[in-house]
Structure formats: structure tokens, C-alpha cells
Amino acid sequence: MDIKKKDIDALNAVVTVEIKKDDYQSNVEKVLNNYRKTANIPGFRKGHIPMGMVKKQYGQSVLVEEVNKLLQEGLHKFLNEEKLDVLGNPLPKNETAIDWKSDDFTFEFDLGLAPKFDVDVKKKAVTNYKVVADDEMLDNQVKTIRKQYGKLTSQDAVAKGVEITGTFSNDEAGIEKSTTIELDALKGKTQIKALTGAKVGDVVTLKTKGLFADDHDNQKYLGVDHDAAHGLDVEVSFKVEEVNTREMAELNQELFDKLFGKDVVTSEDELKAKIKEDAEQQFMQQSDQKLLNDVVESLIENTKFDLPTQFLERWIQTSSEKPMTDEEAKAEFERSEKGLRYQLIEGKLRAENNLQVTFDELKDYSRQMIKAQMAQFGQMDPSDEELDNIAARIMSNQEEVKRLSEQLNTNKLLQYFKENAKLKTKEVSYDKFIKEAYA
Template sequence: MNITKENVDDLNALLKVTVEKSDYQTNVDKALADYRKKASIPGFRKGKVPMGIIKKQHGRNVLGDELNRIVSEGLFKYVDEQEFEILGNPLPKNDIEVEGDFNNPDTFVFTYEIGISPKVDVKISGRNKYEYTKVKVDKKLVDKQLEDLTRRYGKLVSGEKVGEKDMVLGQFVELNEDGEILEGGVMNSSTISMEFIEDDKLKKELIGKKAGDVVIVNPANVSRGGKDTASMLGIEESELGSISDKFQLTINEVKIMEPAELNQELFDKLFGEGEVSSEKEMREKVKADLVQMFEKDSEKILTRRISNDLIKKTDIQLPEGFLKRWILASQKEPLTMEQVEADFPNYARSLKWQLIQNNIFKSNDMKVEQEEALNYTKSLLVNQYAQYGMPAPEDAELTQSAQQVLTNQKEAQQIYDMLAEEKMTKFFKETVKLDEKEVDYDEYVKIAQDSNA
């Protein structure tokens, strides 16, 4: 077998794969002999069917399978041995027919197209300066966190009137177009949380209501998405499209979250026995935890800023036509070229960032080692145990669990990606100049949500 490369331009090339009869005949003959041994055809004893009949029935398929195997393995080996890198995988050139006769097989020539990965030169140094946004962890933010913590560990008690953060227990009854109870309609008792209602008009209408009061609501406006709406009404999510958007909500009871007291029992629950012994110490601990938590978010914002800038400033040309055809051919779910075209800018941006990352890793001899991935996975598992209030198992068992996680290709890729992102962020913080800027929480949230920030 012989493979030759013909350059179309700097980013596209054709690979011509020439397969001689000597490359495939032995395996084809062996496969046909196996068919002959197993063939059961009336008029012939098992294993004695003439080879001519076997070839007529199976010869073309066997030859096609063997050629596919040889060509695929050959292409993979050829690409792996080259100095250039490709994007995607080789695609059969649809407008060039296979050279060769399947009825009288001898030499075959297959033509594939490839997209060549462009040369990437990333320019980033200590002269580059980027804003490093930090959240101002002030008394207001600490107070809010304390309120959330005391509510989380508080208890529900009966209330007289509906407040902004209360829970409402009531009965939902479906109404018809005339606003009357629909015969045979949906009827279910459930709970809604006032905190999650985003419709300000409806929220205002509910505040102050008491047990026994009736309000007309759209179930979608007092729940959090399809699954939550269906669960609240006691129906399947698939039934939502066939029900009314008007329901009578009769309030049966109002529940108020009574915050937990700032005492030693709460301190021990939150931070471990004896770790905190006063409200002042709790505030200091909460502030430190908030600073640490927001640091991770600040690093993500920084990395996003730098990636946006590098994508914009780094000249990267892509073999777009090839990539679109490859995306169309490689998807498991049916896809049209129109859909590929519509989403291609996002794909191209993601690919450019991947190429930039690869260049930075290669230029700075950065790697994600297997041992790092194992230890990182173990730390993730330890955190999971802690979240459920459980002690982590012995190291041997923990290592075995981490190894099991890494056998899952999807989960392993996510872990390697997270590690790569951490290394990239560390590299940026050590390489570029940081212009630190403190902002209040609300502005920080807006910046974090802005993909262009």
C-alpha cells in the first residue's frame, strides 16, 4: 500500500491511497474460506459449497470490508507519522470515484481530503496587561451570606400572611376559557416558594394573602421550568402543552422560614465542632470563605478575558469548507448544512481557542500528567464525600474509585480539561500584568455573566 499527499493549498490536501492486490488478497481468501466452512446451501454438504458460489454471494462485501480496514489503518498510521497535524479526520473525496474494479479486483486507488492544522504563533508576555476583577467582600455581602446560612439551617413555622421569602401551600385547580373550574381538569395540592417567582406583578399580588384566599395564576410563573411545573401539578411533563395556563390557587397555609440562631450549635454544624465560637469569628470565617470562593470566579473571568483577546489578535486561518463537510459527516444525529453553517462561527471560535491553548502548552512545556489527573480526581471524590457529611475512605479505596472514574472517557476528558484550564490560568497569572479592580457584588455578577467581559 502506498499513500501520497497532494497539496491543494496551505490548509487543504488530498491523500491518494493505492492498495495492491497483495495487500488484501490473503485476508479476503481467508474470510471467504471461513464463509465456505459455515455455509449451508441446499444441494451441498456443509463445508463443500463451491468457492464460486461463496464468492458470488459474499465476495464483494468481504473485499469492501477488507479494503476499508486496510485504508483506515493506513491513513491513521500515515497521519500519525507526519510532521503536520490535521483537523478532524480524512474524508473520502466525493467527486472523485474510486479507481478499481470490484468485479475483477486488482489495484485500487482511494482519494481522501484532509484539513491541515494551521501554524499558530501566540504572542503573550509580561507586556500584556489585563484587568483582574475582584469582588468587594464587605459587610453587606457578609450579612447576606449570614442570612442565607441561618435560613438554610432554620425551620419552617406557620405564618399569617405571605411574605417575599415565604412558602405557600395550596391547591391548584385548572380553569377553562371562561375562568370556571374545568370539569375533569387538573387538580393538585402543592407548594410554591415566593423567592423563585420572577413575575413582579404576580409576586406583588400574592404578598399579604392569607389562608383561604384565592389567586388566579399561570403555573409556569410560580415554578422553575417544565419538570418543576409538571411536578407541582402532579402530571407528566409531556402533558404541559395540553393544559390551560389559568389555574385557581387556593392558599391553604403559609410557611415562614424562621432563621437559625447564631449559637454554638449552628457554628458546629457549619464549621465543625469547636472551630468557631462566636459571631465575630463566624463573620471572619464567612468572609475568608467568600474571598476564596470568588477567587476561582475571578480567575475564570481573567482567563475568559485573555482568551477573547488572544482569539481576536492571533491570526488563525481554518480550512472552513473541509471542516463544515467533516462536521456534517461525523455527527451521529442527522444534521443539515444550513445548521452547520449557522453554528460554525461558534465551532470555529472554540477550535481557535483549542489551537491557541495547544500552542501555549507546547511552547512552555506544559502537560497534564496521568498522576495529576488521578490525584485531582481523588480530591473531587473527597469533596463529594464531605458534601454528604461522610468521611473519605482509605487512600487505597479512594485511588481505586478515582481510577474507575477515569476509565469513563467522557468523565476523564472533563477532568483533564479542568486541569488544563487550571494550568492555563496559573500560566496567565504568572505571565501577564494584572490590573486588579474591586467591584461590588452586583457589578461583579454582571461581569461574570457577560461572555465578552
């Protein structure tokens, strides 16, 4: 078997595979001999079928199967030995023109080659948001805690200063959300007037446009997603289920112990410090995700390279489960091009910076996750044997291994960006972060 590669250009090549009779003949004869011993043909005893009859009945299909086996094995070995970085799979050029009655065969395959390029994570600065819990947020959180643990008193009707529990509904917009809301949270005078005086069991119609000062509150109170929340303009019915006033809880040791355990927090200042610490830890997860997304977008935009477009469109067309026209394949390539470019960029970053996840790292990561989860339930010091046993069960579950691998891969990439990308740190409040990051 002889295999040669001819470069068409930097991104396309043709591989020619020549298979001669000597390459496959012994394998074909071996298979046919086995068929002769095991085949059931009326009029002949098993094992005494004439070879001529076996060849006539099975020879062509065995030949095709054995040649294709050699072809696939040889092509795979060639690509590995030549260290060819190909996109998609080799596509046959002359598959329909093969004469299976001849002794020697020549196959041609188109290859789409991965482009050569450099990745510069310092090329363009990306904003790294440091989200802080400001005094206003801390005061509001303390107020929320005091309300949450305060005393409720039932009221006859909606009035200023009450809490209203009820359900927002709009079948067409897919809204069905039970919530508790303060009358003061509403913005429009018309909306407030419509609710004022309503009693338990009443259904009030409200307009969502301008219902709240901030459209993001539509997510919180109406249960719609982020995109739908902006500029939402529909009518919703609100069924009043409870009307209450709330006497705020005292800031005392009994409340602190109820929140955090005995004597963990002993003053309002310590309470605010604890709230600040917990909030900023949660903010970091959001700002990290924003940073990761922004660096990825920057790399795609600023890392320039060509792709073997025609090859990839053809590959998409031939590998599709359903028949696909040229136009459909082109449209699918355009939809997937951005993702493909980032796959190539990420693959290069991981290979050049040793960012692949090892089994030991994955096992270690699973132990840390287990330990953190156990701590939430009061098990602060589990034994190594206990951690290893749980980790072993997790590592035997393919779905869990896949999920943890994806998390760890993301964490390693994020850490690499934090240490190596060109970042400009910007300190903002949470409200400002939301407005800037998701505007």
C-alpha cells in the same frame, strides 16, 4: 502500495493511494480458501466446492473488503508517520469512479490541514476580579443568620415587617416557585398595597415589572433563569400560605456553637471573619469561571488563522447522520467555527505547555476530592488504605473518570492562565461583580 501527498495550499492537500494486485491478492485468496472450506452451497459437500464457484459468488465482495482494509490501514499509517495534523477525516474524491473489475486501484482523498499559528496569552489584558465580602454584606449576613435562627410568631394578616411564605405561579411563563419573602423586599407601592391585609389562603395577582428593586431578585423569588429575570413583565399569582413575624436570635455562644461547633467562633467579630472567609471562597469559584471564560474569548478574538472552510463544510455534510444541503452545511460550520478555533488554540496550549492530565495526577486529584468530602462528615484523618480503596472504585467507573478528568483539565488550564496571561486585578464587592460581569 504507494502513497503520495500533494499540497494544494497551506490548508488543503490531496493524498493518492495506489494499490496493486500483489498488495491484496494473497489476502483475497486466503479468505476465499476459508470460504471454500466453510460455505454451504446446495449440491456440494462442505469443503469440496469448486474454487471457480466460490470466486463467482464471493470474489467481488472479498476483493472490495480486503482492498478497503489495506486502504484504511495504509492511509492511517501514512498520516501518523508523516505527522500530519488533519481536521476531520480524509474525504474520498473518486470513490464512485473505482472500477472494481481491474487489477490495480487508485484512490484520492482530500485532506483539511490544521493551520500553523502562535498563541500569545499576553497579547491583551483581561480583568481578573477579586470579589470581597464588604461590611454591608457581612452585616446583612449576620442579620440573615439571626433571622434564620430566630423565633417565629404567626400573624393574622400581611402587614409591615412580616415574612410571607407562599407560591408564585404563572403557567405560561413556567413559574411555580415556593418562597419566603418580606413585605419590605417589594418595591412598588401598588404591589405592597395589593399584599397588605392578605390572609392565609388568599391569592393575590402581582405584576413582575418593577416588583423588586433589582431584576436579579426575580431569579431568587420566582425561580426564572438569569436571562428571563431581566425585564420580566408578566402577571403572577401569589398564594399566601404563612404570615409570620420573626424575633431575631441573640448573638451568643449557643448560636455560635450551633453554627460552627463548640468554641470554633466565640464573638461577633470572629463570626464575621468566618462568614467573610467562606463567602470569598465561594466568590473565587465564580470569579475564576468568569476569568476562564474571558481569557478564552480573548484568545479566540486575538489569535488569527485561516481554516480550510470548504473542506470542513463538505466534511460536516458527509459525516452528518441526516442528509444535509450545501446551505445547511455552511450554516452548521458557521455555528461551530468558534468552538473549532478554540479547540485548536487549547490543543496547542496544552501540547506546548505540558498541560495534559496524567493518570497519577488524576488519581491524586480523586484522593483530594474524597478527603474533602469525608471531612464534611467529620472524618478528618482517613487512612491511605481507605483513600486508595475508594479512589480505585472511582477510577474503575468511566463516567467518574471522565468527569474528574474534565475538572482537572479545567483547573490546570485556569492555573496556567493565572500564571501566564496578561491580567489586571480588580477588587470589587459581590454586587458590583454581578453587575459588571453579567451586564
